[in-house]
Amino acid sequence: MGAPPKVPAGEIAVDLAAIRAAHARIAPYIRRTPVLSSEALDSEAGATLFFKCENLQKIGAFKARGACNAVLSLSDSEAARGVVTHSSGNHGAALAWAAHDRGIPAWIVMPKSAPAVKQDAIRSFGATIRFCEHTVAAREQACAAVQAETGATLVHPYNDWRVIAGQGTAALELLDEVPELDAVVAPVGGGGLLSGTAIAAKALKPSIKVYGAEPAGADDAAQSLRLGRIVPQTDPRTIADGLRSSLGEKTFAVISALADGIATASEEGIVRAMRLTWEKLKVVIEPSAAVPLAALLEGSLQLRGLRVGVILSGGNVDLQRLPWQA
Amino acid sequence: MGAPPKVPAGEIAVDLAAIRAAHARIAPYIRRTPVLSSEALDSEAGATLFFKCENLQKIGAFKARGACNAVLSLSDSEAARGVVTHSSGNHGAALAWAAHDRGIPAWIVMPKSAPAVKQDAIRSFGATIRFCEHTVAAREQACAAVQAETGATLVHPYNDWRVIAGQGTAALELLDEVPELDAVVAPVGGGGLLSGTAIAAKALKPSIKVYGAEPAGADDAAQSLRLGRIVPQTDPRTIADGLRSSLGEKTFAVISALADGIATASEEGIVRAMRLTWEKLKVVIEPSAAVPLAALLEGSLQLRGLRVGVILSGGNVDLQRLPWQA
Numbered sequence: 001m002g003a004p005p006k007v008p009a010g011e012i013a014v015d016l017a018a019i020r021a022a023h024a025r026i027a028p029y030i031r032r033t034p035v036l037s038s039e040a041l042d043s044e045a046g047a048t049l050f051f052k053c054e055n056l057q058k059i060g061a062f063k064a065r066g067a068c069n070a071v072l073s074l075s076d077s078e079a080a081r082g083v084v085t086h087s088s089g090n091h092g093a094a095l096a097w098a099a100h101d102r103g104i105p106a107w108i109v110m111p112k113s114a115p116a117v118k119q120d121a122i123r124s125f126g127a128t129i130r131f132c133e134h135t136v137a138a139r140e141q142a143c144a145a146v147q148a149e150t151g152a153t154l155v156h157p158y159n160d161w162r163v164i165a166g167q168g169t170a171a172l173e174l175l176d177e178v179p180e181l182d183a184v185v186a187p188v189g190g191g192g193l194l195s196g197t198a199i200a201a202k203a204l205k206p207s208i209k210v211y212g213a214e215p216a217g218a219d220d221a222a223q224s225l226r227l228g229r230i231v232p233q234t235d236p237r238t239i240a241d242g243l244r245s246s247l248g249e250k251t252f253a254v255i256s257a258l259a260d261g262i263a264t265a266s267e268e269g270i271v272r273a274m275r276l277t278w279e280k281l282k283v284v285i286e287p288s289a290a291v292p293l294a295a296l297l298e299g300s301l302q303l304r305g306l307r308v309g310v311i312l313s314g315g316n317v318d319l320q321r322l323p324w325q326a
Numbered sequence: 327m328g329a330p331p332k333v334p335a336g337e338i339a340v341d342l343a344a345i346r347a348a349h350a351r352i353a354p355y356i357r358r359t360p361v362l363s364s365e366a367l368d369s370e371a372g373a374t375l376f377f378k379c380e381n382l383q384k385i386g387a388f389k390a391r392g393a394c395n396a397v398l399s400l401s402d403s404e405a406a407r408g409v410v411t412h413s414s415g416n417h418g419a420a421l422a423w424a425a426h427d428r429g430i431p432a433w434i435v436m437p438k439s440a441p442a443v444k445q446d447a448i449r450s451f452g453a454t455i456r457f458c459e460h461t462v463a464a465r466e467q468a469c470a471a472v473q474a475e476t477g478a479t480l481v482h483p484y485n486d487w488r489v490i491a492g493q494g495t496a497a498l499e500l501l502d503e504v505p506e507l508d509a510v511v512a513p514v515g516g517g518g519l520l521s522g523t524a525i526a527a528k529a530l531k532p533s534i535k536v537y538g539a540e541p542a543g544a545d546d547a548a549q550s551l552r553l554g555r556i557v558p559q560t561d562p563r564t565i566a567d568g569l570r571s572s573l574g575e576k577t578f579a580v581i582s583a584l585a586d587g588i589a590t591a592s593e594e595g596i597v598r599a600m601r602l603t604w605e606k607l608k609v610v611i612e613p614s615a616a617v618p619l620a621a622l623l624e625g626s627l628q629l630r631g632l633r634v635g636v637i638l639s640g641g642n643v644d645l646q647r648l649p650w651q652a
Contacts, residue, residue, distance in 0.1 A: 034360040036382060055608045056362060275645060282381045282610040282641035315608035319601060325646065 011253045013161045016203035019168035019196065022069040026166060029068050029101055033057050033170070035177050040280040045296045046304040050181065051277075052174040055285045055315030059093045059121075061242075062170050062193055062313050063157075067094035069166030070155045071102050079104045081151035086132070086139040088114035089242055090314055091157040096127035107152060109142040117318075158192030159248025168196025174309050175204050182306040185292035187313050188212035188221045188262060189243035191251025197311065198258035211301055212255065212262040213292040215240045215270060221247055222262040225255065239323055240270055242288030242314060263301035265294035271323045273297055277312070287323065289313040337579045339487045342529035345494040345522065348395040352492060355394050355427055359383050359496070361503050366606040371622045372630040376507065377603075378500040381611050381641030385419045385447075387568075388496050388519055388639050389483075393420035395492030396481040397428050405430045407477035412458070412465040414440035415568055416640055417483040422453035433478060435468040443644075484518030485574025494522025500635050501530045508632040511618035513639050514538035514547045514588060515569035517577030523637065524584035535629075538581065538588040539621040541566045541596060547573055548588040551581065565649055566596055568614030568640060589627035591620035597649045599623055603638070612643040 033053045042048050054062035071083060082105035085095050092108040099106035106127040110119070111134040122129055132142040146152055155163065170193070171184060184201050188194040191212075198210040214221050215238035223231040230252050236244035247255065255262075265273070274290035276297075277283065289312045295301040296308070359379045368374050380388035397409060408431035411421050418434040425432035432453040436445070437460040448455055458468040472478055481489065496519070497510060510527050514520040517538075524536040540547050541564035549557040556578050562570035573581065581588075591599070600616035602623075603609065615638045621627040622634070 060608055278610050278645055282386055284604050284608040284610060319604055319648070320651070322645070322648075325651075 012199070012257060014165045014168070014196070014199055016200060018165045019172055019200045022162075022165040023169040023172055025072045026065060026068040026169065029058070029098075030064055031057055032173060035174060036281055036283065038280040041276065041293070044276065045293070047296065048307045049293075050174070050178045050307070050309045051281060052170055052309060052311045053283060054170055055283055055289060055312045059090065059097050060314055060316045061090035061094065062167055062311065063090040063094035064097060065169050066160075066163035066166035066192055066196070067091060067098040067155065068101070069169075070160060070162040071095070071098040071104070073162045074153060078153055081153070082106055083155050084109065084143050084146040084150070084152040085155045085157060086110065086143050087157050088118055090316060093118070093121050093125070095155055096122045096125035099127060100125040105150070105152070107146045107150070109139050109146070156248070158190030158245070159250045161250065164192050164195045164199070164250065164254070166196065167193045168200040170311055171197040171200040171309075172204070174311070175201060178307070178309060179205070180307055181205070181208060181309045183209040183211065183303050184309040184311070185211045185213055185263075185295070185301065186311040187240070187243055187288050187291045188214045188255070189288065190245035191221065191247045191255050193311065193313060194259060195251045195254035198254060202258050209260045210258060212259055213295040213301065214243055214262060214264055215291060216264040216266055218244050219264050221255065222264055224252060225259070225262055228256070238270070239267060240288040240291055242286065243291065263295035265291050265298055265300060269294035269298045275324050283312070284315045284317060285312050286314045286317040289315065338525070338583060340491045340494070340522070340525055342526060344487075344491045345498055345526045348488075348491040349495040349498055351398045352391060352394040352495065355384070355424075356390055357383055358499060361500060362607055362609065364606040367602065367619070370602065371619070373622065374633045375619075376500070376504045376633065376635045377607060378496055378635060378637045379609060380496055381609055381615055381638045385416065385423050386640055386642045387416035387420065388493055388637065389416040389420035390423060391495050392489035392492035392518055392522070393417060393424040393481065394427070396486060396488040397421070397424040397430070399488045400479060404479055407479070408432055409481050410435065410469050410472040410476070410478040411481045411483060412436065412469050413483050414444055416642060419444070419447045419451070421481055422448045422451035425453060426451040431476070431478070433472045433476070435465050435472070482574070484516030484571070485576050487576065489518050490521045490525070490576065490580065492522070493519045494526040496637055497523040497526040497635075498530070500637070501527060504633070504635060505531070506633055507531070507534060507635045509535040509537065509629050510635040510637070511537045511539055511589075511621070511627065512637040513566070513569055513614050513617045514540045514581070515614065516571035517547065517573045517581055519637065519639060520585060521577045521580035524580060528584050535586045536584060537627055538585055539618040539627065540569055540588060540590055541617060542590040542592055544570050545590050547581065548590055550578060551585070551588055554582070564596070565593060566614040566617055568612065569617065589621035591617050591624055591626060595620035595624045601650045609638070610641045610643065611638050612640045613649065615639045615641065
C-alpha cells in the first residue's frame with residue numbers, strides 16, 4: 001500500500017461547507033441510498049463493514065451526485081447554453097440525467113466503440129452524442145469544439161471542484177448514519193469519489209482513516225502517491241472499467257493531502273468480491289465497486305477488527321454474461 | 327384474477343396488535359429492510375411502485391420474520407426442547423437461524439434431493455438435517471418422529487399463527503414508511519406472507535387493496551379462492567420454487583376473508599420481471615419475488631396510476647446460471 005508523501009493542502013478548493021451546500025442542492029433529486037451490512041461478509045473480512053449503496057443511486061452510480069451538483073451550480077444563463085463532457089461510462093449518463101432534470105441541453109463525447117446500450121441510455125435522457133477517436137487528445141478536442149459552437153460548460157468527470165463536492169455527499173450521508181466508523185474505503189479511478197470522501201470524512205471526524213482501492217492492473221493512483229506526481233494510466237488491464245482513468249491535478253492534490261493510502265486488488269480478487277457481494281448482500285454491483293472489498297479480503301488493506309465504511313460505487317453491468325461465468 | 331367469495335373471518339387468530347407485538351419481539355434480530363423505487367420500473371408498469379426489499383432481510387428472505395417470531399414466542403421450557411420443521415427452502419434456513427440466535431436446537435426435515443448449498447446453509451447455523459422421501463406424508467411423518475423423540479415444537483412454514491404474525495411485520499414497516507399506498511401485492515405460495523400482509527395492511531388502512539400473485543403454472547391459490555375450498559397444488563410447473571406449496575387452512579381463511587384477488591404470471595413474464603428488477607433496481611431477487619411485478623407488467627393485475635407496494639420476498643438464487651441465460 002502506497003503511503004502518501006506530505007503535500008501542502010493549499011490548493012484544495014472544496015471544504016465540508018461546500019459539500020454540505022452540495023448536499024442541500026442535490027438532495028431533492030438524488031436518492032438517499034441505504035447502508036447495508038452482512039454478517040457473512042464481516043466474517044470473511046474480519047471487520048465490521050457498512051456498505052453505502054451508491055449502486056442504488058439514480059443512474060446506478062454515485063456519479064449522479066457530482067453531475068447533479070455541477071449542473072445545479074450553473075447560473076441560469078450558463079445553464080441555458082448546456083453542458084458537455086467526455087465519458088463512455090457512468091459520468092456521461094449522470095450528466096445527461098442531471099441536464100435533463102434541469103431542462104438544459106447536454107453533449108456527451110464518446111468513442112464510436114462505446115456499447116450501444118450506453119449510447120441508448122444517454123439518448124434516453126435527450127442528450128446528444130458526439131463521437132470521437134479513442135485518444136485523450138481527440139476527446140478533449142471534441143469537447144472544445146462543442147464548447148466553441150454552443151457555449152456549453154465543460155463538466156469534467158472528476159477534475160472539477162463542483163463534481164468533487166457532489167461526490168463527497170455520499171460520505172456525508174454515510175457518517176451521518178454510522179458516525180462510529182474507524183475507516184472509509186472508496187474505489188479510485190480519476191479520484192473524484194475518493195477526494196470528496198476524504199474531504200467530508202476527515203472534516204467530520206479527524207481521527208478517521210480514508211483509503212482508496214484500485215486494481216493492481218491499473219495502479220496509477222498508488223504509483224502517483226508513491227512518486228509524488230501524477231503517473232498517467234497508459235495501459236490499464238482490469239475488468240473494473242470505471243477505474244481506468246488517471247488522476248487529475250485537483251484529485252491528486254486532495255488525495256495526496258488527505259488519503260491514508262491506496263490499496264490494490266487482483267483481478268481474481270475483484271471478481272470474487274463482486275460475486276460475494278451479490279450473494280451475501282443481494283445487490284448488483286459492477287466490478288469497480290468490488291475493488292475495496294477485494295483489497296480487504298486479499299489483505300492489501302488490513303483493517304481487522306475495525307468498523308469500515310465501504311462505498312459501493314455503482315451497479316451498471318451486463319447481466320447477460322457475468323465475469324465468474326467462464 | 328380470481329375474485330374471492332365471502333367467507334366469515336371468525337377463525338382468524340392474528341390481528342394488528344399481534345403483528346405489532348411480533349414486530350417488537352423480532353425487531354432487535356431482523357433487519358428493517360429498505361423500500362426502493364425506480365422510475366424505469368414505474369414507467370414500465372404505469373404505476374408508482376414501492377419495493378419492500380425482503381431479499382435484503384436476514385437469510386435473504388422474509389421467512390426470517392415468521393421463524394424468529396415463532397421461536398421467540400416459545401416459553402423457556404418449550405424452547406429448551408428445540409424446534410422442527412420441513413422445508414428445503416428459505417423457511418428451513420430461517421428457522422435454523424432463529425433457533426441459533428436463541429441458542430436452542432433445530433431439526434430441519436428435507437428430501438435427500440435438496441441442493442448441497444441449502445443443506446450447508448442449514449448446518450452452518452448448527453441445525454440438524456433429517457432426510458425424508460419426497461412426499462407430504464413422508465415429511466409429516468419425519469417431523470412427527472422428531473417431535474416424539476425430542477419434544478421439539480413444530481413450526482410450520484406458513485400454517486402457523488406465530489409465523490403469519492411475523493410475516494405481517496414487513497407490511498407494517500412498509501405502510502409506516504409509505505402510508506399513501508393504494509395497494510400492496512405479495513407473492514403467494516403457502517400464503518403466510520400474503521396472510522400477514524393482508525391482516526396488517528387492511529387494519530392499518532381499510533381502503534387499501536391487497537393482492538396475491540402466483541405463477542400460472544402453480545395457480546392453486548387463485549383456484550382455491552374461486553372454488554371456496556383449498557385446492558391442493560399437486561403438479562406445480564414453475565421456476566418460482568418458493569411458490570409451489572398449497573394453502574393451509576389458516577392461510578386460506580385469512581386470504582378468503584381479506585385478499586382482494588389473486589393474479590397470475592407466466593413463466594416468461596416471471597423471468598423478464600426478475601431480470602428487470604436486477605437491471606433497474608440493482609438488487610438480486612429470486613424468481614418467486616418477481617411474480618408480483620410480472621403480474622403487473624403482464625396486465626393480470628391492473629393497477630395503473632396507483633401507488634403500489636410490492637414485497638420482494640427473497641434473493642436466494644444460484645448465481646452460476648441465471649434463468650435468462652438460455
